[in-house]
Amino acid sequence: MAKRVIFHELVSLDQASEILLKFARPLGEEEVDIAQAYGRMLARDITAPIDVPPFDRSTVDGYAVVAEATYGASELTPVEFKLVGRVEAGDWPAGEVKPGEAFEVATGAPLPRGANAVVMVEFTQTRGDLVKIFRAVAPGENVMSAGSDISAGEVVLRHCTKLTAREIGVLAALGLRKVPVMKRPIVGIISTGNELAAPGERLGPGMLYDVNSYSLAAAVQEAGGLPVIYGIVRDEESSYKSALLKALSESDVVLISGGTSAGVADLTYRVLGELGDVLFHGVMVRPGKPTLAAVINGKIVVGLPGYPSSALMIFHTVVRPFLLKLQCVEPSPPAVYKAKLAYGVEGAKGRRALYPVVLIARKDGYKAYPLYAESGAISVLARADGYIVIPENVEFMTEGEEVDVYLFEKFKPAELYFIGSHDPHLDTILARHNVKTVYVGSMGGLMSIKRGEADFAGTHILDLETGVYNVPVVQRLGIKGAAVIGLYRREQGLIIQRGNPKGIKGVEDLLRDDVVYVNRPRGTGTRALLDIHLSKLAQRLGTPFEELIRKIRGYTYEVKTHTAVAAAVAQGRADVGMGVRYAAELYGLDFIPLGWEEYDLVVRVDVLDKVFEIVREALENLPRGYEKYEMSGRVKWEG
Known part of the structure; x- marks a missing residue:
């Protein structure tokens, strides 16, 4: 006769969950078609193989022009341009645009070489091969530049990201x-x-329908698992063992409902103890006391109470977190967070505005950091935690104003927040840590440190007065409670086409009429470094700086990343641009070195220890084009 099982040591509900979580190791990865990827968790980081978009494209129907040639145009004083070509979406433009010329473009069509803006068709009038323009445009207006959404080589989706419609859109945009x-x-x-x-069978006297097989199967599906129902097993040891061994051979986890109490006929405790190691038997909870768990050949088996309500409650409190952890999933948070705006944002003038934001956890609450996106951009949604709504009648929301952040998905605060200048090597290091990254350029990063959103920022700004990188500008901005850590030097230079067909030797060649340049935005360290070289050239030539840059074709043609510069050169949209050596090598381009710059981190002093771990990792294996310098890994300034 079977002996009655006695519960000697009960564990708490939290302890039961923690015991299982210790065994929650990833089950490996598999490849699925993108059409079946919804709801799945990424098994590794996704690095962009291409730029998105892969070329400069128009966001409107209109005429591609050199923006500077439109200055002064108005309804009273229109400017007349010569029409030199036309291109539709899906085609490639033949020829190039010079000042005083226009190229008709459709929405989504690539921009011809030399053009840096598009005039909307509503502000034009065409007669024969002449186009009248009634409104001036700024460089970059109505243009989505190559790599402005996603840059080749950029880590766009992180390991353990849940794939929703937004992330799948990113994957599709990358052609995966x-x-x-x-x-x-x-x-x-x-x-x-x-x-x-x-269910479906006729009930005999004293019989009950099996509820747990189906309710637990549905709960497993809700938790992302694949349930396999093995049916009903009678209270007989040989059939019980046979069913359990079959389930263990075909499954990753086994759930058994019933047979876990101290009753004489209960087999689960005895059989699990014979086949493996019982982890716990009995939980200090009501209902659910008889719950037990064991490990057999490295696989977890959980015995749940027979009562359906008890089985489901224990499943959700103990088993569900374990199943989610196997898939790199965390429980979902509330849908809406209260936060304060990091900086002011404009409304849409009579329309409701939706701004994607990064939600930043701080000791005194949350901050919502708005992310601006160009027309057609999708990568910004993958980086955002949610969005804020600006009503139709609100023209401007000010810094510090409280907003509701509507979450796209679960929100898990990052351990650290990095906002600042993009560096391809550092990006690969940050991807291994619980760090939220937002790339806004050196100056944008320094301002985010000053306002309190960022924990650390990347910067590479040379102070002209002292010849010192980064520290002087941090001091001038009055940033308190932060330190500058020396990271490494990066080799900057001119990225040119393979074989250097234009015979470019240095910055002086940017003044040539047959050379088109691609620039970085104001506020970036690379743009500042170029302007330093151009200022020296202007002094040697005895020419005012403003007059000199007007001679550079493409000086106002701006893209946001180093790889976007390389893409413009590789595709022939530009002949030359400034960037790091890494970007040139990524695209198989030639590189003319102009010197080394110091790329440093500005760090809040209360997280210095955590950031130093990242610094040490970044300095271990530096790729070509990077080198340590005397202050690498050390505090250069603290204030």
């Missing part, structure tokens, strides 16, 4: 057909008891 995802746990489900009958 197969997606590496975490394997979903196969969960075998067994119900025990002589009193059970399967």
Whole structure:
């Protein structure tokens, strides 16, 4: 006769959950078609193989022009341009645009070489091969530049990201057909008891329908697992063992409902103890006291109470977190967070505005950091945690104003927030840590440190008066409670086409009529470095700086990343641009070195220890084009 099992040591509900979580190791990865990727978890970081968009394209129907040639145009004083070509979306423009010329473009069509803006068709009038323009445009207006959404080589989606419609849009934009995802746990489900009958069968005297097999299967699906129902097992040891061994051979996790109490006929405790190691038997909770768990051949088996309500409650409090952890999933937070705006944003003048934001956790609450996106951009949504709504009748929301952040998905505060200048090597290091990254340029990063959103920022700004990188500008901005850590030097130079067909030797060649340049935006360290070289050239030539840059074709043609510069050169939209050596090598281009710059980190002093771990990792294996210098890994300034 079987002996009655006695519960000697009960564990708490939290302890039961923690014990299982210690065994929550990833099950590996598999590739699925992008059409079946919804709801899955990424198994590794996704690095962009291409720029998105891969070329400069128009966001409106209109005429591609050199923006500077439109200055002064108005309804009273229109400017007349010569029409030199036309291109539709999906075609490639033949020829180039010079000042005083226009090229008709459709929405989504690539910009011809030399053009840096598009005049909307509504502000033009065409007669024959002449186009009248009634409104001036600024450089970059109505243009989405190559790599402005996603840059080749950029880590766009992180390991353990849940794939929703937004992330799948990013993957599709990158041209990825197969997606590496975490394997979903196969969960075998067994119900025990002589009193059970399967739904659809006729109930005999004293019989009950099997509820747990199906309710648990649905709960497993909700948790992302793949349930396999093994049916009802009678209270007989040989059939019980046979069903359990079959489930273990075909599943990653096994759930057994019933047979876990101290009753004479209960087999689960005895059988699990014979086949493996019992982790706990009995939980200090009501209902659910008889719950037990064991590990057999490295696989977890959980015995749940027979009562359906008890089984489901224990599943959600103990088993569900374990299944989610196997897939790199965390429980979802509330849908809306209160936060304060990091900086002011404009409304849409009579329309409701939706701004994607990064939600930043701070000791005194949350900050919402708005992310601006160009027309057609999708990558910004993958980086955002949610969005804020600006009503139709609000023209401007000010810095510090409280807003509701509507979450796209679960929100898990990052351990650290990096806002600042993009560096391709550092980006690969940050991807290994719980760091939220926002790339806004050196000056944008320094201002985010000053306002309190960022924990650390990357910067590479040379002070002309002292010849010192980064520290003087931090001091001038009056940033308190932060330190400048020396990171490394990066080799900057001119990125040119393979074989250097234009015979470019240095910055002086940017003044040539047959050379088109691609620039970085104001506020970036690379733009500042170029202007330093141009200022020296202007002094040598005895020419005012403003007059000198007007001679450079493409000086106002701006792209946001180093790889976007390389893409413009590789595709022939420009002959030359300034960037790091890494970007040139990524595109197989030639590189003319102009010197080395110091790329440093500005760090809040209360997180210095955490950031130093990242610094040490970044300095371990530097790729070509990077080198340590005397202050690498050390505090250069603290204030």
